[in-house]
Amino acid sequence: MIESILAGFALIVQWPTPLYLVGGVLLGIWLGAVPGLGGVTGLVLILPFTFSMEPAQAFALLLGMFAPITTADTLSSVLLGTPGTAGSQSTVLDGYPLAQKGHAERALGAAYTVSAFGGVFGGLMLLLFLPLAMPIIMMLGTPDFFLLALLGLLMVGSVSGASLAKGLGAAAIGLLLSQVGFPVSSPTPRYWFGEVSLMDGVPLVPVVLGLFGIAEMLRLSLRDSSISSVPRGQAEGGGLLDGIKDAFRHRWLALRCALLGTYIGMLPGIGNAVADWIAYGHAVQSAKDKSQFGKGDIRGVIAPESTNNAVVGAALIPTLVLGIPGTGAMAILLGALLIHGLTPGRMMMTEHLDLTVSMIWTIVIANLLAAGLLMLWGRQFARAAFISGHLIVPAVLIFLFMGAWLFAADLMSWYMLLGFGVVGWLMGQAGWPRPPLVLGFVLGKIMEQSAVLAIQSYALPDFLSRPQTLLLAACVILFLIYATWSALRTAKAVSDNPAQEGAMRNPWLSAAFGAAMLALFVWALVQALDWSLYARTMPLIVTVSGTCIFAFTTVSDLRRGVAGGYRGPIIEAPLRTLVFFGLLLAMVLSAWWIGQMAAMVAFVLAYLLFVGRVRPYWAVALYALGTLALLYFVYADVLNVRFLRAHLW
């Protein structure tokens, strides 16, 4: 084995492989930092360049690029309140509040430290588990996937903020959204309104970018200030070193979460988006003092960041050992293996062991290198938290819309992004937490699929004879009891923070939102009645539960409204909000007529001149030119994005 480890290292240091590795890391940092790009985009982009390379070089580039993405995506989560990738969704919950307190550097320092640790840990686990992977992966089947997803859903209490009922309601919205498109084992799509883009379901990217990204950019725009509400000089205890110390202080949490990420990463089909939430939930549940979660608790950053980097190495295990790619990115890497004439399976542990070990070296080096570089640049990045928000908002919005477009190049993805932006803003105004919605959305499809497959594959006695299933079921029951008790305590502890997710807001607006959802769920329930057994089961469970929850919250809010006590406005800054969304809507609608690039540049100009009132004019012109250059040279030229051309002329 030592020989193989050395042989693998020799492959990595052989020129020009280090060049590809470093190039990959730099590319990965960029792809991770920009919201909406991510690993799949990068893999698609560079895969053709690797066709003619030696395998070790090709995988140094591919994995060198892919491994640090979950490190770099922290930048967007912490500084912009927008998940850089699906694996850093829950980092937003505490990372962004830390940035708002002027502690962006601290959050980044902690995140990079545990990311490097998680990445190296995942890589080493890959090395350790390669020969043992098969029984470990095969131990859990579809009934266990269902229970694992259910366990994840129980984390809803940890991310619900002040009201558990509203958290459950938001999770129900997410679950209902996950039901759009083709059901499991039935040829007729559900809730798709004849729209082809919805046949495969609502895509994750516009949901997450809209709910968090657009809504946070509006909030930043309305504040007329920087991301940090504390001046740079006054943000004590918020430096990079403080973050590194935090990471060491919470090393056991980082270790537990890295282990969690390793195991979840190994399971095909579960992935980073789920591991991230489970890790966050674990951090909340295992903490004695939960009062700071959601307000800027560093443990809320450490847990998901340690996990999501560990997932990357672990996800390679089923791909390399069994030829079973668990995610889209792993499918591309599997394709890369095939293109280079490599057969996944035992050959990767015998004949090509040196190459397999070189991949592990790549993951380890890439994680350390990326964390080191980001640490070096961290202070510069963190300065973004102290500059005027109006300079950040238009650029980030362009990235968000391009992220959605990159995911699905049709206007429907823009409509969805904008629509979920409005929903995210409305939920914030009405005091409904957004994270449970994402949690329900991510887990809904996995739960339904694994439940339907389990019912088809196993008889009842089979379930009872599986110790692993019984153990997980016991965990679910115990956790349900604990989570309910814990969530009620947490809700009481956090209800005093108006900036927090799900904080108490205007009861009339909340009641209106609840009533609208009640109507939606009743409609969805009626629709589901005629569907086939498997197609209707999950929607019925979700809609009946949702109807009860929304009826309860609506009545509660109405009673709270009648009782009085809330003194705030119904909607904060309604006119400016209208202008913000109006400008975005104008951009989306005009893209077809005047062309997408022109519409986006026009939006940037309009925002800077009329909303941000940025001066001097030459600076505005320069900003707009920079936007045009970015769209043309980076998106059109490098990423081969197909823009809508003008249809007016």
Next chain:
Amino acid sequence: MQVDRFTLGAIAASFVVCSLVAPASAEVDFSGETIEIVFNTGPGGAVGLSAQIAAQHLGRFLPGTPEVIAVPMPGGALLRGIQYVYASDPDGLTLGWLAWGGSTRVLDPEALRVPFHEMGILGGLATQWVTHVRTETSTGSAASAEEFLALPSIRSGGIAPNVSTDIRTAASLDLLGIENAYIGGHTGGSDVLAAMRRGEVDLRTGTVSNYLTTVVPEMVETGESLPLYYWGQPIDGGEATSPALEGVPTFHDFHVAHLGGAPAGPAYDLLRYLTRTSDGLAWLFAAPPGTPEEILQSLADAYAEMVEDPDYIGAITPVLGTAPEPVLRDEAIAIVDEVRNVSPEILETMRGFIDRYAR
């Protein structure tokens, strides 16, 4: 001078003909252009990889050696990419490398159907599917074909009841007289493979690439799985054999060898139709409707040259697990026409299988 109506008509017609012929005789030149090959699946799978490899090589065979790039457009049950190509400008700069699924799309609602015959068909690739079974199934041992055929039922794993391979698996098991305990709802071939390795399904059908690169070394050689048959291209009196699958019988030969006679009846007619149209043209290479004939011909010629090129064959063989089986323009057009003119009896049989396993 009196000019009669016939002469006037002839002059007008000659103008029309001249105006039509003039551009047709223009030389096609893609110099400085970028051609997009849109594929309608996510990147990474066989469709995406083969599109990317085609993009790497096609430009060399086109006049003006343009840059060719492959662009993924997944979604809409593979329909988004197809519709995008269909609606693109017919200038030869947007082409489709499409998992077209035409053979089963004929049952889709009218609004979702795609008139593939209107597109500029350029060619495609054929593929094959191999059915294999776990040697230890939930209802008994299947270490040999005889033991397999003696099983009362088998849990076959699939994606959805309206998928061509799932329909054919059901039809094959019907013909072999084995009850199909269908387990549908997997997200793809890899997902079914994982379920099979966990023992949640007993039988599955995978691409020849997957079979040769993963199933043989990992499951067949270890005794975990037994290859049963593959659906060969229909020929008179049976099914064509594939050199890549030496040692594995075609379904026809399997049936003859073990049941003592050739398969027949509506289920086998359906199986032959789906094999001919789904496997015979697994991936369709096409241009948008209205693309001028000279551009189509230039593209089709380039494709025909490319599939003979040793560099291209060398690049795509590892992805497919075997040498590519190219389908040239005329053959592809013939298959698209066969789908268009499929008999109502076959459609009825296909609908019957889908309804039987839809849940």
